[in-house]
Amino acid sequence: MLFLYADKITTTTKSGLKVMAASSYPLQSGKVSSTQLSRFSSPLQVMLGSNVDHQMYCHLLCGLRNVDVMDGISTPYAIGLIKAFGFLESKWEQLCDDLDCGYPCHEISDLEMREGVINTVGGPQHELSTRIRLVCADKNWGGIVRRLFPNVRFIRCVTTGSMMQYYEKLKFYAGDVPILGGDYFASECCVGLNLDLTQPPETTRFVILPTFAYFEFLPFEMNDNDEDAVHEQTVLDLCSIEVGKMYEVVVTTYRGFYRYKLGDIVRVVGFYNSAPQVEFVMRAPKSSAEIITEKDLILAVEKFQLALREAMGKDSIEIVEFASFLDQEPMWKQLKVFIEVQEESEFLEEWVKVFKSCISCLESGFGALYKVQKEKGHLGKLKIMILRHGAFDKLLDLAIKNGTSASQYKPPKIIRNNEVVKLLDKLASVTISVDD
Numbered sequence: 001m002l003f004l005y006a007d008k009i010t011t012t013t014k015s016g017l018k019v020m021a022a023s024s025y026p027l028q029s030g031k032v033s034s035t036q037l038s039r040f041s042s043p044l045q046v047m048l049g050s051n052v053d054h055q056m057y058c059h060l061l062c063g064l065r066n067v068d069v070m071d072g073i074s075t076p077y078a079i080g081l082i083k084a085f086g087f088l089e090s091k092w093e094q095l096c097d098d099l100d101c102g103y104p105c106h107e108i109s110d111l112e113m114r115e116g117v118i119n120t121v122g123g124p125q126h127e128l129s130t131r132i133r134l135v136c137a138d139k140n141w142g143g144i145v146r147r148l149f150p151n152v153r154f155i156r157c158v159t160t161g162s163m164m165q166y167y168e169k170l171k172f173y174a175g176d177v178p179i180l181g182g183d184y185f186a187s188e189c190c191v192g193l194n195l196d197l198t199q200p201p202e203t204t205r206f207v208i209l210p211t212f213a214y215f216e217f218l219p220f221e222m223n224d225n226d227e228d229a230v231h232e233q234t235v236l237d238l239c240s241i242e243v244g245k246m247y248e249v250v251v252t253t254y255r256g257f258y259r260y261k262l263g264d265i266v267r268v269v270g271f272y273n274s275a276p277q278v279e280f281v282m283r284a285p286k287s288s289a290e291i292i293t294e295k296d297l298i299l300a301v302e303k304f305q306l307a308l309r310e311a312m313g314k315d316s317i318e319i320v321e322f323a324s325f326l327d328q329e330p331m332w333k334q335l336k337v338f339i340e341v342q343e344e345s346e347f348l349e350e351w352v353k354v355f356k357s358c359i360s361c362l363e364s365g366f367g368a369l370y371k372v373q374k375e376k377g378h379l380g381k382l383k384i385m386i387l388r389h390g391a392f393d394k395l396l397d398l399a400i401k402n403g404t405s406a407s408q409y410k411p412p413k414i415i416r417n418n419e420v421v422k423l424l425d426k427l428a429s430v431t432i433s434v435d436d
């Protein structure tokens with residue numbers, strides 16, 4: 001089962017060239033053979049649809065129709081599967097009804113998509129529908145993959161970088177089904193191969209092959225001051241990098257990119273024969289004005305979530321998504337952290353008190369640069385914005401509207417776009433400050 005959204009979104013470059021996501025092009029161009037398409041549980045019409053929610057629903061419906069022959073589940077990024085399984089939790093009854101009657105619900109309005117799904121379902125599936133209802137009715141979603149798809153051998157998606165935050169939730173759904181990682185691809189070129197797909201994200205290593213592109217590296221340091229962390233005057237080739245040090249990747253590709261900075265920070269952990277092995281660390285800061293990194297934020301929110309669980313026990317609030325924004329408009333710069341929680345009900349006053357008591361855990365998880373700026377008095381008080389359930393889905397809608405491919409979308413962690421900030425501000429239900 002492949003959760004792929006091969007939308008028709010194209011972007012025109014300044015020179016007039018049209019570009020689209022690499023995952024969309026083969027399907028949109030018709031360069032996929034019928035033999036290749038037969039390996040997918042969903043028909044081509046679903047992948048070429050224009051509504052992501054409807055496509056996800058139809059992917060699930062077609063996958064459930066083929067529960068006994070499904071041998072793998074994959075998507076480009078882990079967030080795609082988290083959304084799909086969350087969709088299953090909320091829509092399983094309707095999905096079973098659709099299997100029972102043999103066609104998708106009327107909400108699926110795309111005629112070509114409906115026709116493709118009807119052909120795939122192949123008429124009413126009463127016995128299958130009853131079987132799936134029995135599995136889903138107890139609402140025990142831990143290990144649901146194995147119980148629904150008994151012959152699935154693996155789940156495959158990217159779980160490194162900003163996708164690492166979804167790994168534990170994905171393991172919850174997967175149960176004993178192995179989660180396989182991906183290779184290191186960028187939009188510009190392939191960067192590295194993952195020679196051990198079974199490794200968890202924290203120990204995933206990539207071997208950089210010199211035939212993919214011409215690679216150079218800018219030394220990178222996590223400074224505690226306001227200086228740029230990347231030393232642009234020192235550019236090293238593959239033979240000159242050292243184990244244990246971090247670098248920003250620079251590529252010159254066969255298709256015309258010349259000394260192009262990918263914006264990825266990697267750490268060299270060893271060599272495979274003579275090719276360097278690296279681990280992905282984080283996205284590079286855009287400027288020296290940024291005071292936290294993606295990695296800082298992810299680790300800080302993990303500490304914050306643990307503190308909430310300790311304070312609230314079994315009734316703990318689960319954080320489903322988060323991002324940060326450095327507001328430089330006030331007299332003192334102020335860091336905002338946007339947090340979406342799983343609860344759909346109104347955020348209660350007692351929850352606010354617990355959040356306030358745990359804010360110090362969040363703040364202590366930020367990097368040294370944040371702490372130095374705070375000590376110097378350059379930062380105002382930390383502000384947490386609690387967002388209504390589904391708020392980050394609005395960002396996906398906005399990104400697609402602005403030309404992003406749904407398959408390639410990754411929720412931002414460090415927000416730099418004021419339009420995005422304004423949207424999230426509107427969706428905030430509670431604002432909590434350190435000194436309130």
